[in-house]
Amino acid sequence: MILQNIPNIKNTDSNNFFLLSGPCAIESEEMALRIAEKVVKITDALKIPYIFKGSFKKANRSRIDSFTGIGDEKALKILKKVSDTFGIPTVTDIHEVSDAAKAAEYVDVLQIPAFLVRQTDLVVAAAKTGKVVNLKKGQFMSPAAMKHAVQKVKDAGSDKAWITDRGTMFGYQDMVVDFRGIPEMREFAPTILDVTHSLQQPNQTIGVTGGRPEMIETIARAGIVNNVDGLFIETHFDPANAKSDGANMLHLDNLESLLTNLSAIRKTIVNLLIF
Numbered sequence: 001m002i003l004q005n006i007p008n009i010k011n012t013d014s015n016n017f018f019l020l021s022g023p024c025a026i027e028s029e030e031m032a033l034r035i036a037e038k039v040v041k042i043t044d045a046l047k048i049p050y051i052f053k054g055s056f057k058k059a060n061r062s063r064i065d066s067f068t069g070i071g072d073e074k075a076l077k078i079l080k081k082v083s084d085t086f087g088i089p090t091v092t093d094i095h096e097v098s099d100a101a102k103a104a105e106y107v108d109v110l111q112i113p114a115f116l117v118r119q120t121d122l123v124v125a126a127a128k129t130g131k132v133v134n135l136k137k138g139q140f141m142s143p144a145a146m147k148h149a150v151q152k153v154k155d156a157g158s159d160k161a162w163i164t165d166r167g168t169m170f171g172y173q174d175m176v177v178d179f180r181g182i183p184e185m186r187e188f189a190p191t192i193l194d195v196t197h198s199l200q201q202p203n204q205t206i207g208v209t210g211g212r213p214e215m216i217e218t219i220a221r222a223g224i225v226n227n228v229d230g231l232f233i234e235t236h237f238d239p240a241n242a243k244s245d246g247a248n249m250l251h252l253d254n255l256e257s258l259l260t261n262l263s264a265i266r267k268t269i270v271n272l273l274i275f
Helices: 029-046 072-086 097-104 120-128 143-155 181-186 213-225 252-274
Strands: 018-022 050-053 090-093 109-112 132-136 161-165 191-194 230-236
Touching: 018 029, 029 050, 029 072, 029 230, 029 252, 050 072, 072 090, 072 097, 097 109, 097 120, 109 120, 120 132, 120 143, 132 143, 143 161, 143 181, 161 181, 181 191, 191 213, 213 230, 213 252, 230 252
Parallel strands: 018 050, 018 230, 050 090, 090 109, 109 132, 132 161, 161 191, 191 230
Antiparallel strands: none
16 A cells, blocks of 8 residues: 555554545635544544545636636645644645646645546656656546556656546446446556546536435445545535535535445455455
């Protein structure tokens, strides 16, 4: 496991899955700290290694009037404040080569969005920062194709790569998760299941992505049973009024029961593997 490369990561000896969780986008300092405080309390109680997630900007939007962020430096400083306040690592996604070094000054993990994971210059720039690079599998890519994305990180001089499966396009307006890909991608790098984005319903006629958050626990349970190393879950205390991806985020009030159930399943799976 590559968690030893993450500063301030806790509960690494618990043999539990690790978690990347937080809002889709940083909307304000107050909201980021409020969400982080709640998730830290839950993950500490359940002994889950935790990395706070928040996008400092949203470059991939359906419409030009969609929310893109509160300002790059302002959002990155909020991510740093979350890390300093709670003593936890953070992850954010980058969209341009110039974002890599800039974001690396504030966060611990750099994430490559699914639509951009074939962009060699972007992947190489992230790898050269020395940070862990979380490569999101393109919705259009096979699990086997992620071997080449991981190899780009290695060829850039780093062995700090993760893969995140965020679903595969099924027609024009739906996503599916092919769980056969989990063991295949784990041969290349530690593998995470992005539960919430896997339930997106893209290409809606109104220009706002839909989702099926009622299926979050179903997908997450299947991921744990199939031995994913980590889970990615976006959460918000008011998804209906979130500025980005509210349709597929988990309500923060539902996170504790979900993670409690998933931790119990994980413990059962680990015991089965031992015996």
